[in-house]
Amino acid sequence: MTLPKIELIHRGRWQTLSNVPPARTLLDLIREDLRVSDTKEGCASGDCGACTVVLGSGAQAHTVNSCIRMAHSAHGLQITTASDLSVNGQLHPVQQALVDHHASQCGFCTPGFVMSLYDLYNRAQGRAVSREEAMEAISGNLCRCTGYRPILDAAMAMHLYPLPKASPAPAPAETSSERDPLDPHYALPTSLRQLLPLRARFPKAQIMAGGTDAGLWVTQQHRQFAQVIDITRVAELQRIEQYPQHIAIGAAVSIHDAFAALAERRPEVAHFAHRFAGRPVRQSGTLGGNVANGSPIGDSMPLLIALGAQVVLMAWRGGRMVHRHVPLEDYYLGYRQTVLKPDELLCWIVVPHPHADEQLHCHKVSKRLEDDISSVCLVLNLHLQQDHVREVRIGVGGVAATPVRATRTEAVMRAQVFNAATVAKAQDTLAQEFNPISDMRASADYRRLLLRNLLQRAWLQAQGQGLVQLEDLP
Numbered sequence: 001m002t003l004p005k006i007e008l009i010h011r012g013r014w015q016t017l018s019n020v021p022p023a024r025t026l027l028d029l030i031r032e033d034l035r036v037s038d039t040k041e042g043c044a045s046g047d048c049g050a051c052t053v054v055l056g057s058g059a060q061a062h063t064v065n066s067c068i069r070m071a072h073s074a075h076g077l078q079i080t081t082a083s084d085l086s087v088n089g090q091l092h093p094v095q096q097a098l099v100d101h102h103a104s105q106c107g108f109c110t111p112g113f114v115m116s117l118y119d120l121y122n123r124a125q126g127r128a129v130s131r132e133e134a135m136e137a138i139s140g141n142l143c144r145c146t147g148y149r150p151i152l153d154a155a156m157a158m159h160l161y162p163l164p165k166a167s168p169a170p171a172p173a174e175t176s177s178e179r180d181p182l183d184p185h186y187a188l189p190t191s192l193r194q195l196l197p198l199r200a201r202f203p204k205a206q207i208m209a210g211g212t213d214a215g216l217w218v219t220q221q222h223r224q225f226a227q228v229i230d231i232t233r234v235a236e237l238q239r240i241e242q243y244p245q246h247i248a249i250g251a252a253v254s255i256h257d258a259f260a261a262l263a264e265r266r267p268e269v270a271h272f273a274h275r276f277a278g279r280p281v282r283q284s285g286t287l288g289g290n291v292a293n294g295s296p297i298g299d300s301m302p303l304l305i306a307l308g309a310q311v312v313l314m315a316w317r318g319g320r321m322v323h324r325h326v327p328l329e330d331y332y333l334g335y336r337q338t339v340l341k342p343d344e345l346l347c348w349i350v351v352p353h354p355h356a357d358e359q360l361h362c363h364k365v366s367k368r369l370e371d372d373i374s375s376v377c378l379v380l381n382l383h384l385q386q387d388h389v390r391e392v393r394i395g396v397g398g399v400a401a402t403p404v405r406a407t408r409t410e411a412v413m414r415a416q417v418f419n420a421a422t423v424a425k426a427q428d429t430l431a432q433e434f435n436p437i438s439d440m441r442a443s444a445d446y447r448r449l450l451l452r453n454l455l456q457r458a459w460l461q462a463q464g465q466g467l468v469q470l471e472d473l474p
């Protein structure tokens with residue numbers, strides 16, 4: 001078996017790596033093949049940030065958790081780790097600021113903090129960053145020893161330090177890569193014309209997007225993949241397209257970019273987006289991966305169901321591309337079961353623009369504020385005409401085997417006067433509409449109580465009552 005070679009840029013030079021198995025992680029490639037040991041393994045599940053590296057260059061560069069990212073996904077890209085930042089012994093501003101603020105706390109987490117702040121430093125382009133921006137940048141980095149304050153202080157001071165003086169690095173020469181993008185050991189197709197016929201030929205190949213779900217099957221369950229089709233290079237699937245009535249988001253658009261696009265017309269989504277994982281997972285994980293994976297506690301699906309989104313499923317049949325639209329709530333058949341046929345792929349998520357009378361309430365309850373999975377997620381999309389509920393859609397996560405639409409509760413509210421009595425009836429119905437399970441995140445009773453209380457909260461908010469958010473407390 002001849003595996004395709006990986007060629008990537010590291011420290012200004014192309015490196016070629018042979019015989020890398022499809023399920024080898026980028027972290028293992030960095031530590032064991034490139035022999036770069038500053039990048040650490042903490043949890044091997046995307047939770048702690050010790051393995052954070054920057055993947056890509058220029059405006060495309062972003063942090064990823066290398067422990068759950070497949071090594072082959074880095075083919076053709078630049079990787080940067082913490083030990084690449086200093087020049088001739090002079091530390092990068094991020095590193096010097098961390099030293100001066102006593103923020104270099106332990107050797108396991110610090111390289112990951114450095115890379116998250118390096119990503120922020122580059123995005124800030126020399127300006128000072130706020131405490132909130134710094135908190136968002138390190139939302140995927142866990143410290144269990146002394147705390148975050150010195151790290152945040154360092155982040156807010158890093159713009160004051162000079163960059164190390166380095167003679168401009170010569171741009172690495174083009175590679176003579178002969179890698180076949182359609183090699184099914186780890187295919188990296190670049191267009192739908194390549195992707196869909198490949199899927200038809202290899203219906204059992206593992207589809208890989210950001211790897212923030214699928215990477216865990218490798219590190220936690222030791223799965224190997226005989227064939228992988230990576231969809232992240234497909235140009236069409238990276239697009240966000242605006243139409244008069246809707247927005248169409250390609251399946252390979254990152255969670256970060258997809259939520260930002262939705263927040264342009266619906267500002268309520270911005271706060272909700274920050275509750276999704278930490279920054280490296282949001283930058284690596286895709287909207288299509290979240291929807292296709294179909295976890296009952298996934299966060300984008302309650303939102304998208306409430307917004308009336310449809311998914312576009314595509315396949316290559318009879319020598320041409322075919323597609324069908326499916327309302328998102330009909331996409332799921334059961335726990336991790338969907339209507340997707342073996343030759344189909346989820347290619348677009350289509351979301352109608354808001355009506356003028358729309359009120360959107362998005363609530364996620366989880367044990368931790370950042371980088372945690374929902375106990376319950378509830379999104380209420382309410383259309384009020386004078387004091388009547390003209391239309392309502394409710395998406396819920398964490399209460400059934402799939403993300404669900406609360407159609408019985410909607411029926412109780414639709415065409416009714418929007419008042420405390422209607423909301424009370426809707427609360428009773430919502431608490432009975434699903435049979436949630438008890439697990440380590442929440443008991444069934446607590447989940448039912450949450451459904452009631454989140455609806456109550458939406459009612460109070462609709463009355464203009466300012467509510468205290470946990471994160472607003474000093």
Ligand SMILES: Cc1cc2nc3c(=O)[nH]c(=O)nc-3n(C[C@H](O)[C@H](O)[C@H](O)COP(=O)(O)OP(=O)(O)OC[C@H]3O[C@@H](n4cnc5c(N)ncnc54)[C@H](O)[C@@H]3O)c2cc1C
Binds near residue numbers: 206214252286292346
């Ligand atoms: C630390 C951590 C925190 C997380 N926090 C959250 C959170 O707060 N909320 C939340 O909802 N999720 C969370 N997740 C889960 C995960 O990040 C999301 O589900 C993410 O959107 C998955 O996208 P991906 O591109 O990484 O998918 P991948 O892992 O690459 O793929 C996931 C699955 O979807 C399939 N797939 C991917 N794309 C397609 C496609 N276009 N067509 C058909 N099948 C496809 C793959 O075959 C695979 O089975 C978290 C994960 C981690 C590691």
Ligand code: FES
Binds near residue numbers: 041043049051
């Ligand atoms: S090792 Fe913990 S996030 Fe990768």
Ligand code: FES
Binds near residue numbers: 104107109142143145
């Ligand atoms: S910096 Fe490693 S536990 Fe705090």
